[in-house]
Amino acid sequence: MNEAAIAALYRARSEDAIRETEENYGEACRRLALRLLQNEEDAEEVLNDAYLALWNSFEREEPKHLKAYLFKTVRYLACDKLKKRAAGKRAAPPIPLEELAEILPAPDTAEQQVDAQELAGALDRFLKGESERNRYVFLRRYFHCDSVGEIAAALGTSEPAVSVMLNRVKKKMKEYLRKEGFSV
Amino acid sequence: MNPLFEAMSHVDDALIAEAEAPPKKQKRVYWISVAVSAATAAAVAGLLVMNAKRTPEIPLSPHNGIVSTQTDPTVTESTAAPTDIIDAPETEASSGSSVPVLTTVIPTTAPTTSPSTVPTTSPTTLPSTVPTAEPSSAAPTEPPATVPTSAPTTAEPTVPTVSPTASQTAVPSSEPTSEPASELLNSVAPTAVSDSPTAVNIITGPTTEPNTVDEPTSEPNTVTDPTTEPNIVTDPVFYIEFADFGEYRYELQEDVRVTPEMVGDALGFAMDGRQVFACRTDGNLILVRTGAEFLAYG
Known part of the structure; x- marks a missing residue:
């Protein structure tokens, strides 16, 4: 079932919408949650919360891209859970975090806190100015948390080539954020 | 938590959806x-x-090669054997040119003449033995010793061969009919044999018209002596199909009907694109191919 049909089920408030969502996107969402949380129970909990958030979203405003919205919800909920984990004990961060710290380090003080929405806007603008290939590599690596090998396989290229692309994009992004006024 | 990592969760949905599938490899044209x-x-x-x-x-x-032969309608591949070719390098006496030229002399014999009595034509005698110079020597009774082709005036009246008289009257050597022919006549000296035609397929013309009397031409010496020269003065006609010289085989693009009046005329083109001319050196009709080699003879 395609995305439009699933969205139609959500609009009809049919419970089949959740089942179809699980059948079509459940595995990808679970993989993303597991990569971020590295815990199956947490991942399953995040996934269920994401389905519920998607169900409720159709009451307010129908998302344009159902699958992308679901991924973003899973990621947001996973990051939120990571934050809660970090507050209690120091958990091992997801792999891409260290790489992203090269671009924009985590703030040490409250004054250095960066508005996530503002940063997301700058990130959107930067990525839209990049090539489709660069966008794909960057988002697969830092949004979906794919490994370099997986990205290389998907693109049909070598891992070093993907690493070079990532480094170039990160370097450009760092320069872009600096120009945007972010303390990099 | 890295703020950039968190901000990733707020990226535009369209960008996330686009990253679902790898971009197609762009083929830049x-x-x-x-x-x-x-x-x-x-x-x-x-x-x-x-x-x-x-x-x-x-x-x-x-420097162009020229084939000088006597015309003989009965010449076939078997008769025009390479053994008849005489290699005699020397310079042209009449033309005054001392440039040695590679030529091939293929004397042919008339059917009535025995091979033993027919001397091979020496290249040195070719210019001097043009029948036009001495019409009397070309008489049937006493054919010139230096002219290999015997005029079958009496022996074979039905075979329209190229008699010296006929060829002489048709194209007098003293009066070149055309520029290319005159140039060839004056300049080319058969001095040495460079190549030997292994096979020349020349189909003679109207052999079945023995007693056809040529209509009187503008030249009065068409028939010099009616008594000794029967009225079989027909223009030799040759249909050149091909000439095979060693490893080269030349074919005219079309069958060419060659007559003595065509001396100097471009007959056509060989298969390799070269032009073929009709020419004459000693009263005999030849075909000259532009370039270095001859093409055929008649």
Whole structure:
């Protein structure tokens, strides 16, 4: 079932919408949650919360891209859970975090806190100015948390080539954020 | 938590959706390269076509090879054996040119003449033994010793062979009919045999018309002596099909009907595109191919 049909089920408030969502996107969402949380129970909990958030979203405003919205919800909920984990004990961060710290380090003080929405806007603008290939590599690596090998396989290229692309994009992004006024 | 990592969760949905599938590998088409390649290919093809259709206009020169033979309609591949070819390098006396030229002399014999009595034509005697110089020597009763072809005036009246008189009257050597022919006549000296025709397929003309009397031409000496020269003065006609000289085989693009009046005329083109001329050196009709080699003879 395609995305439009699933969205139609959500609009009809049919419970089949959740089942179809699980059948079509459940595995990808679970993989993303597991990569971020590295815990199956947490991942399953995040996934269920994401389905519920998607169900409720159709009451307010129908998302344009159902699958992308679901991924973003899973990621947001996973990051939120990571934050809660970090507050209690120091958990091992997801792999891409260290790489992203090269671009924009985590703030040490409250004054250095960066508005996530503002940063997301700058990130959107930067990525839209990049090539489709660069966008794909960057988002697969830092949004979906794919490994370099997986990205290389998907693109049909070598891992070093993907690493070079990532480094170039990160370097450009760092320069872009600096120009945007972010303390990099 | 890295703020950038968190901000990733707020990226535009369209960008996330786009990253679901890997982008298709872009195949850049450089139209300029394509256009240049196409133009180059077209130019090369055009040149090839032009070369195939172009006629090589190589002027006749003394260095061009000439075949000098006596005309004999019965000459076939078997009779025109390479053993008849005489290699005699020397210079042309009449033309005054000392440039040695590679020529091939293929004397042929008339059917009535026995091989033992027919001397092979020496290249040295070719210019001097033109029958036109001495019409009396070309009489049937006493054929010139230096002229290998015997005029079958009495023996074979039904066979329209090239008699010295006929060829003489048709194209007098003293009066060159055309520029290419005169150039060849004056300049080419059969000095050495460079190549030997292994097979020359010459189909004679109207052999079944024995007593056809040629209509009187403008030249009064068409028939010198009616008593000794029967009224079989017919123009030798040859249909040149091909001439095979060693490893080369030349074929005219069309069957060519060659007559003595055609001396100097361009007969056509060989298969390799070279032009073929009719020429004469010692009163005999030959075919000269532009370039270095002869093509055929008659």
